[in-house]
Amino acid sequence: MGIYSINESASAALKIAQAGILVTSQNVAGTSVEGYSRRSASTIMDALAPNSLMLNGSSFAVEGFTREYSSLIGAQLLNQQAKSSNSETLVQYVSTIDSVIADKSAGLSSAITEFFNTMGKYAADPTNKALATAITGSANVVAQRMTGITTLVSQLKSDSSTGLSDTVRQINTFLPALAAVNQQIVEANSPGNSAPSADLLDERDRILANLQKLIGGQSLINSDGTATQLVGGLPLVERGLANTIGINGDGKSLSVSFKQSNGNITATQTIQGVDGGQAGALLTLKNEFIPKLEQRLNTAAIGLVKVANETIVDTDSTSAPIRIFGFKVGSNTYSDFNDSRLTVSVPSFNVSTEVDVKNLYDSLGSAAQTETATVTFKALTAGQTVIIGGLTFTAGANGASAVQVANAFASLAVGDAAGTINTRKSLGTSAGGTFTSGTLAGWSTGGPSSEYVAFTSTSSNQNVTNLSASGTGVTPTISTWKEGYTGNSVFISNQLIAENFLSIAPTDPLMYYNGGNLLNPKISSANANTAQLKSSLFGNVVADLVTDVGVQVATWKNTQKANDTVLANLKDQRDQLSGVNLDEEAANLLKYQQLYSASTKILQTGNQMFNTLLAIMN
Structure with a gap:
C-alpha cells in the first residue's frame, strides 16, 4: 500500500471520526428534546469504498446517516397517546x-x-x-x-366548553404546521435532494403526537414520508393542505371545514364520533x-x-x-x-x-335525541300542510313576502353554507311574530342557495303560516328540530x-x-x-x-391506569430502539476521539515519510 493510499485511508477515517463525533453530539443534545430519534453514522470499510484505489485493497468511507426508528412502534405509540390523553x-x-x-x-x-x-x-x-x-x-x-x-x-x-374551545384552537394551530412540514418533506424528496432530514421527520412525528393527544384519529405515514391525519374518516391534513376544525352550533359536536389551496372553504361536514384525545373526552x-x-x-x-x-x-x-x-x-x-x-x-x-x-x-x-327535517319553501302551495320534525306547517297564499311565526317559537337562527350558526335573534313573545327576508345577517337576496333559516322549538305542534320564498332570490329551506324531551319536558x-x-x-x-x-x-x-x-x-x-x-x-x-401502563411500555420499546443512552454515547465519543487522534497521527506520519523521501531524492 502506497503513501497515497495511506493518506487517503487516514483522511477517510478522519471523516468517519468527524461524522461520529457529530452524531454523538446531536444525540446527547437530543436527550432534552421530546420525540428525538437517535442517529448513527453508517460507514464502509472494504474495497468498495469510493476512495479505494486498488481492487484488493481496503479503505473507509461515510455511507450516510441513519435515523433509528420503527414505524410499527411509532404507529402504536401514536394511537396509545390518544387513548391515554382521553382517559387522563x-x-x-x-x-x-x-x-x-x-x-x-x-x-x-x-x-x-x-x-x-x-x-x-x-x-x-x-x-x-x-x-x-x-x-x-x-x-x-x-x-x-x-x-x-x-x-x-x-x-x-363551563370548563368543558372552555376546554373544547381551547383544544380546537390548538388543533387548528398544529394542522397548518403539519402541512408545512409535509411540504418541506416533499421538497426534500425532489430531484437533486437526497432525502428529508431526520430533524424534519422528528418534527413531523412530534406534531402527530400532539394531534393524537388533542383529537385522536388516524395518523398515516405515506410512502414519501409525508403524514396524513384523519378523524372519523375525514382528512384534517393531506400532504401540504390543511383543513380546519370547528365547533358546531349545538356546542356538542365538531366539524371539518375543507379548504382549497387558496384558503377558501368549499364545504363543511360534521365529524361522526370523536372518541379520542382531549376533544373526545x-x-x-x-x-x-x-x-x-x-x-x-x-x-x-x-x-x-x-x-x-x-x-x-x-x-x-x-x-x-x-x-x-x-x-x-x-x-x-x-x-x-x-x-x-x-x-x-x-x-x-x-x-x-x-x-x-x-x-x-x-x-x-x-337534549340527546334530535329530530331534523328540511323542506324548501317552494315545495309548499297555498293551504298545504306538512309536518317537519314533529311541527305542523301551513303554507299561506303564494307570493307572501314574510314568514309569520306562531307564539311558541322562541328564537330564530341563521346559518350559512358552512353550517356555522350566526347570532341568534329573538322573535319576541307576541303571537304572529314576523320574519321578513333580508333582515338578518347571513340571509340576503342572491345569497348561496344552501342558506337556511332554522326555527327552534321544544313544543310538539306549532303552526307557521304564509310560508313563501318570495323576495329572497334563492331557494331557501326551513329546517326545524325539536329537542329529545318527552312527557314532562x-x-x-x-x-x-x-x-x-x-x-x-x-x-x-x-x-x-x-x-x-x-x-x-x-x-x-x-x-x-x-x-x-x-x-x-x-x-x-x-x-x-x-x-x-x-x-x-x-x-x-x-x-387511565391501563392506558398509562401500555403507553409506558411502548415508550420503553421506542427508547430501546430510538432513545439515547448517555453511557453508550460517552463510549462512542471516546471511540471516535481515539479514531480522530489515530487518523491525524497517520496523516502526520505519512507526511513525514513523504518529506523524508523527498529529502533522500534531493
Whole structure:
C-alpha cells in the first residue's frame, strides 16, 4: 500500500471520526428534546469504498446517516397517546365532583335523609315548635347541598366548553404546521435532494403526537414520508393542505371545514364520533356525563318540591301559602306546579312510587335525541300542510313576502353554507311574530342557495303560516328540530331545574301553624308521616346519582391506569430502539476521539515519510 493510499485511508477515517463525533453530539443534545430519534453514522470499510484505489485493497468511507426508528412502534405509540390523553382528561375534569358526591357527611344524600327524618319526628309531635324550626333548618341544608352540587356541575359544563374551545384552537394551530412540514418533506424528496432530514421527520412525528393527544384519529405515514391525519374518516391534513376544525352550533359536536389551496372553504361536514384525545373526552362529558348528572339532580329537585310542599294545608293565606322548597327563575319564585305564571302549563304528575320517579326521570332526558327535517319553501302551495320534525306547517297564499311565526317559537337562527350558526335573534313573545327576508345577517337576496333559516322549538305542534320564498332570490329551506324531551319536558321549558332549586321554608316557626295556633298545624301529622315514608324514593334517586358518577369515574380511572401502563411500555420499546443512552454515547465519543487522534497521527506520519523521501531524492 502506497503513501497515497495511506493518506487517503487516514483522511477517510478522519471523516468517519468527524461524522461520529457529530452524531454523538446531536444525540446527547437530543436527550432534552421530546420525540428525538437517535442517529448513527453508517460507514464502509472494504474495497468498495469510493476512495479505494486498488481492487484488493481496503479503505473507509461515510455511507450516510441513519435515523433509528420503527414505524410499527411509532404507529402504536401514536394511537396509545390518544387513548391515554382521553382517559387522563376525563379523570382530571371529574375528580372534584366525584369526591363531593361520594362524601357521605357533606353530600346530598345525608341532607335529604335528615330532612325526611325530621318530618318523621314532626309527625309524632306536630305541635312542637322546635321540630317545626328543625324542618326549616334541614330544608335549608338540602338546598345548600343541592346548590353546591349544581354549582360544580355548572362549572364542569363551563370548563368543558372552555376546554373544547381551547383544544380546537390548538388543533387548528398544529394542522397548518403539519402541512408545512409535509411540504418541506416533499421538497426534500425532489430531484437533486437526497432525502428529508431526520430533524424534519422528528418534527413531523412530534406534531402527530400532539394531534393524537388533542383529537385522536388516524395518523398515516405515506410512502414519501409525508403524514396524513384523519378523524372519523375525514382528512384534517393531506400532504401540504390543511383543513380546519370547528365547533358546531349545538356546542356538542365538531366539524371539518375543507379548504382549497387558496384558503377558501368549499364545504363543511360534521365529524361522526370523536372518541379520542382531549376533544373526545370533553365531548363525552358534554354529551353523556353532564346530561345524566343534570337528569338525576332535576329529578330529585322536582320530587322534593312536589312531596314537601304537598304536606302543607295553609288556611291563613290561600293566595300565597307557605312552602318549603321552590325554584327561583329570574325574578319569579315557583313553588306550585299549577302556578299561572309558568310559561308552559305543567300536567299533573305523582311522586308516590318507584315507577313515578322513574317516569319523571325518563321525562327529564336532556337534549340527546334530535329530530331534523328540511323542506324548501317552494315545495309548499297555498293551504298545504306538512309536518317537519314533529311541527305542523301551513303554507299561506303564494307570493307572501314574510314568514309569520306562531307564539311558541322562541328564537330564530341563521346559518350559512358552512353550517356555522350566526347570532341568534329573538322573535319576541307576541303571537304572529314576523320574519321578513333580508333582515338578518347571513340571509340576503342572491345569497348561496344552501342558506337556511332554522326555527327552534321544544313544543310538539306549532303552526307557521304564509310560508313563501318570495323576495329572497334563492331557494331557501326551513329546517326545524325539536329537542329529545318527552312527557314532562315542560319542567325544562319552565326552567324548573336543580340549578334553580332553593329553600323557601319560613324562618318563623309560628308560620307552620294556622293563625299561630299550635293546635292547628299547616302540616298535619298524617301528611308529615306520608312524606317521611317517601324518603326511600329520594334515597334511591341520590344513590343512583352516586352510582352513576362513582362507577363511571372508577371505570375511567381504571382505564387511565391501563392506558398509562401500555403507553409506558411502548415508550420503553421506542427508547430501546430510538432513545439515547448517555453511557453508550460517552463510549462512542471516546471511540471516535481515539479514531480522530489515530487518523491525524497517520496523516502526520505519512507526511513525514513523504518529506523524508523527498529529502533522500534531493
